[in-house]
Amino acid sequence: MLHEDRLFPADERTRAIARVLYAEVCDLPIVSPHGHTDPAWFALDRPFASPAELLVVPDHYLLRMLYSQGVPLERLGVPRLDGGPVEADPRRIWRVVAENWHLFRGTPTRLWWEHSLERVFGVTQRLSAATADGIYDCIDACLARPEFRPRALFERFGIEVLATTESPLDTLDHHRAIRASGWSGRVVTTFRPDIVLDPDTPGFLRNLEALGDLAGEDALRWNGYLAALARRRRDFMACGATATDHGHPTAATADLPRDEAARLFERIVSGRFEPGEAELFRGQMLTEMARMSLEDGLVMQIHPGVHRSHNPRLTGTFGPNRGDDIPVRTDFVGALKPLLDRFGNERDLTVILFTVDETTYARELAPLAGHYPALRLGPAWWFHDSPEGMLRYRERMTETAGFYNTVGFNDDTRAFPSIPARHDVARRVDCAFLARLVAEHRLDEDEARELASDLAYALPRKAYKL
Known part of the structure; x- marks a missing residue:
């Protein structure tokens, strides 16, 4: 299924350059600094239960396409919040995907899946209704063997190195178990505090109480709340964390005087606050997180601009x-100014x-990262981690921000077998872009070889302090 020249330029001269560049990077180690795989897999090292559990149920790219075509999530084995009936036979779940595989033509999901099927499980047939059972049996037999354990x-x-992402209320027991096991694999955690920074989170006050219990602080008082967050950050660092992650609705930041911030927190805790004050509080907390990152050295990631759980019927049923x-449309220039006024010139902060708003690439993000020492640009993300999306990213970011204000690639996935597939796609696309610059005499080939290696390996290691 996999052509050796996939994703390389159609022009033969440029394709030949891309082949040379790719040969330099295809076997480099994978650095996965941001993702959502389950640390329990590596702590317990148990066999994966079935092809459906491993490849279908956790893959939201897969789920959204099938749902858009009228396939109920119950048929895909996605558990309901009310415990209602869903398909429990993994073979039937697999057949649903196979029967609808044509829906994924031209999508990155197909690229990732076919790479996983062939390179991980040795499957060389195209998935379809006719091949579904045979491919299922092949993968199922593989998962029973020790060489297919996590x-x-x-x-x-x-x-x-692989980074997972945990809530500030996580006990981190799985990460401690990994570190105590003697296994040489490096799995680190990432601090994702959204549920204790966003007042609109359901159960926000309960989350603050739980945060205080874990940290030994009174998290319902401003000073205790900040101390609890700082303590939890240290706990995460003890489990290997080098980064935080923030998925706020917008990129809004604020820098209130200390007493004003404390009074805002009191209103938030009382529950008597306006919607605008919730946004102001989230913005203040991004600036507080930047302050803490400057103090403890954790890299700060900001993932704004997504209307999460847009479909209330779906979220209410499945979570x-x-x-x-x-x-959604996202503002960075105005939204980040309070944070940047205070910390943007700090060379010791990253x-x-x-963004998933591509209109900001050349207008806002590249100029910002091309100026402020504290800023770097994450890779083409989520809806744009496709070959075309990655090329658009390189074309629109590079002319202003250059390559070295970016951080290489991260896979941001819950689907473990797709990690090498996603990195392979990114490496091929970057080599295709660099090959074009060489062919157009804008870059020497030795520079392109160095850049290909930096984008695949050196930049993520440096940016995330790995």
């Missing part, structure tokens, strides 16, 4: 992360910006 796959994939998150 730790063995981690090593086979050539992963040097979040089921494929109904939708991009704030990595992501």
Whole structure:
């Protein structure tokens, strides 16, 4: 299924250059500094239960496409919040995907899946209704073998380091178990505090109380709240964390005087606050997180501009992360100014910006990162981690921000077998872009070889302090 020249330019001269560049990077170790795989997989190292559990149920790209074509999520085995009946036979779940595989023509999901099927499980047939059972049996037999357990796959994939993402209320027991096991694989955590920074989160006050209990602080008072967050950050760093992650609705920041921030927090805790005050509080907390990052050295990632759980019927039935998150227009220049006025010139702070609003690439993000020492640009993200999306990113960002104000690639996935596939796609696309610059005499080939290696390996290691 996999052509050796996939994603390379059609022009033969440029394609030949891309081949040379790709040969330099195809076998480099994988650095995966941001993602959502389950640390329990590596702590317990148990066999994956079935092809459906491993490849279908956690893949929100897959779920959203099938749902858009009228396939109920119950048929895909996605658990309901009310415990209602869903398909429990993994073979039937697999057949639903196979029967609808034509829906994924031209999508990155197909690229990732076919790479996973062939390179991980040795499947060389195209998925379809006719081949569904045979492919299922092949993968199912593989999963029963020790070389397909999580730790063995981690090593086979050539992963040097993998970051998961945990809530500030997580006990981090799985990460501690990994570190105590003696296994050489490096799995680190990432601090994702949204549920204790966003007053619109359901159960926000309960979350603050739980945060205080874990940190040994009174998190319902401003000073205790800040101390609890700082303590939890140290707990995460003890489990290998090098970064925080913030998925706020917007990129709004604020820098209130200390007493005013404390009074705002009191209104938030009382529950008597206006919607605008919730946004102001989120903005203040992004600036507080930047302050803490300057103090403790954690890299700060900001992922704004997504209307999460847009479909209330779907979210109410199945919960979040089921494929109904939708991009929205995002302002960075005005929104980030309070944070940048205070910390943008700090060379010891790294704030990595992501967006799903491509209109901001050349107008806002590239000029910002091309000026402020504290800023770096995350890769083409989420809806744009496709070959075309990655090329648009390079074309619109590079002329203003250059390559070295970006941070390489991260896969941002819950689907473990797709990690090498996603990195391979990114490396091929970057080599295709660099090959064009060489062919147009805008870059020497030795520079392109160095850049290809930096984008695939050196930049993520440096940006995330790995």
